[in-house]
Amino acid sequence: MTPAADINIRRYPWIQFSTNLFGWFPVFFLYFNSMVPLSSAIFLGSIYYLCVTLAEVPSGYFSDRYGRRITMLVAAAFFVAANIGYIAATDFSGLVLGQVLLALGMAFLSGTDTAFLYDSLLSLDREGQYAEQEARGQQFGMTGLALASLAGGALGLADLRLPYGLALFGALWAFWLTWGCVEPRVHRQDGAGTGSFLHSIRDCLRLLSDRTLAWLFGVMVFMYSLGHVAYEFYQPYLRLLGLGWFAGDTTTLVSGVVVGVSMFGGALGAALSVRLHQRLGIRALLYIAFAMQLVIIGGLAFLLAQWVLILVILRNFPWGLIYAPVNAQIAPRVGSHLRATYLSLQSLMGRLVFSGLLLFLSSTVDNQALSWSSLSLVLREAFAFAAVGFVVAVVLAPRKNMTS
Template identity: 45%
Template sequence: MLPPSSRSGLERNASLYPLYASLFAADFWLPVFFLYFSESLSLEAAILLESIYFAAVFLLEIPSGYFSDVIGRRITLVIAAATTALAYGLFFFATTFWQFALAQILLAGGIAFNRGTDVSFHFDTLASLEREEEFAPREALVARNTFAASAIASLGGGVIGWFSLSWAYAASLLAALGALLIALRFTEPAAHERPASYSRDFAKQIGRSLAHLRDPALAWIFLFSIFWVVLNHIPYEFYQPYIRLVEAKEGWSGRSTPLVAGLSSAGAMLVGAFVAARSTKLCQRIGTAPTMLISLVIQGAIIGVMSLMLDAWVVVMLFFRVVPRALATAPINVAVAPRVEQSLRATYLSLQSLVGRLAVSGVLAGLWLLPKDHSASTWDSLSVMLRAASVIAVVGLGLLLPTAGLARIDRAE
């Protein structure tokens, strides 16, 4: 039995974690980041900044998961929030390419240290309190809250960006500082018994994590996550250029782009919050694999429509671009966390995330090479890239649909 002081700290974890997750997700910069980069830098430099971000993720994703498993969840989340706050402060003052690049590296570090550790911290806290049965509904609630926080931040960022793009990063800085204050109040969850084969050796930790792919359910989810992450990034990367092209076609004022992007992001996140709250219930009704596959079908359809027509009503349709992420985020966490032991969980989740983001980096590089002008500044170029992304969706479904039954994700543990 836990002593009263330890139980009190863990109860505080459970109570404060949803607020931490919401503040960390309050990305006021999201609807204006590409516009902000383009304001100070060339289009080529703005695209290079995205490549720098993904390269930093590549270097930091797995070490951050290893750090969490070996050193602790609480300190990892403190580092995540502090690094993210530093990134936003630097973005606010940045004027040169190298200042933006350093900010991108810090942002990648903050997100990498948070990703995987947040889910592991949540599950470990509930496990220490012997409340594991609450994990699924609480993950759905956390997902709903983070989407709602993103909606509010996106709307706020769009309004702020109407006046000044840089001040959207100042608002994100305040949210990150709030997340940092909460992380400092967390208590480290109780460490479970280490397996006899446990080692702090980094290579062995990676090898033991990858060994879990012998589990058909984890292997299928791993493959799904690659296509899911790639397809979720396509509308995210291209909706701002798409809105600009619609504005040019319709004769709207170019100054309205931050506000339109903010409204689009806010609407998408609100739809996402509604769907996320119901995602685990849908899994219970139709199964985890069907729920995940539905998310891919939806995103593939959205990308397909974007590739075929440039129209104002498609901007409204983009409100649903977050639905696939909302549908599958909690189900993935709920399916993976109990299947991976505490000493490997953050490392495994970081590996899963890293492979997906490496795929995103490769796909984006390939897409930018397709048009002759290597940009999304014209409709011809953008539509070529989006049509290629639609093919990726078809390939993903072709691989995942026939193998879903073999995964047996919902079998009794």
């Protein structure tokens, strides 16, 4: 028993809330474009994704080797530095620095936060509460991002740097909350610090010989990709609707509302996830989430109508619905000394698959101007990708060895 670890459980939802106060989320592209041309603003996005990809798995190994608390403190420190860098930036090089620091913060947090929660509960013999506690953390995190997006959109009307000030406050708060936590004792006792980086990768891949674990790995990688399709294409879809919402000086406010409401949808999914998991089981829950993504992408692909925006708002609901229940299936099957590395590897594969999907979709329209025919073509191809994935997931789903 480790009573001191109880503080970790109490603080975890607020760590998620404060970390996700990304007020810049609905305005970052506008901020970049205010300093650099469009091509450079797009290139900054590629720098971020490249850095996250390179640091994703090594940061998970760092967590497994040196501890959850220190890794989360490093992540928070990177977030603090990133937001200071963004606020101080005056040119392309300053924005590059911010992107690199943000990517490192994201990479160091990825996988470690959920491993921190599970290890803390395990040290208290309360691991049976993991799904409920993780769902609560997700609910707090998405609510934080929703509120920050609404606030950031409004602050951006006055100055595009102000949303980064909100994010800086959140990062400092997260650092303070994490500083007051303790390292879960179970992590220190479960082989932590043993094995090289390559050995850890090998051991994680060997875990996929468990058919259930392999299936969940594949489904989560696929769902990550599908969840980003609506986000990637909702702005050009809005432009084609011709509503004029992004005209004049209201751009940041409208963008903040769209992002914020969608995050509230994710928080609702997280709030319902444990109850629905207990009632329906993990397979049915995943099938429902898959079907929702098909409806969302299909609506965007085949219909140009205002009511389809309701589907865009719901884009985070499926992910919120499955995140905690799926991690509750994964965590007991992966040892503490590999857990963050494994989850980081899963996250990395999701990013790579989505990047590959975008590369394929971009190749099918070449340099065509934005039109309903070109956007619909891209989205119909994404819908086909989702439909094939759903069929494969159903066919390959294990019939046994699921806790529920």
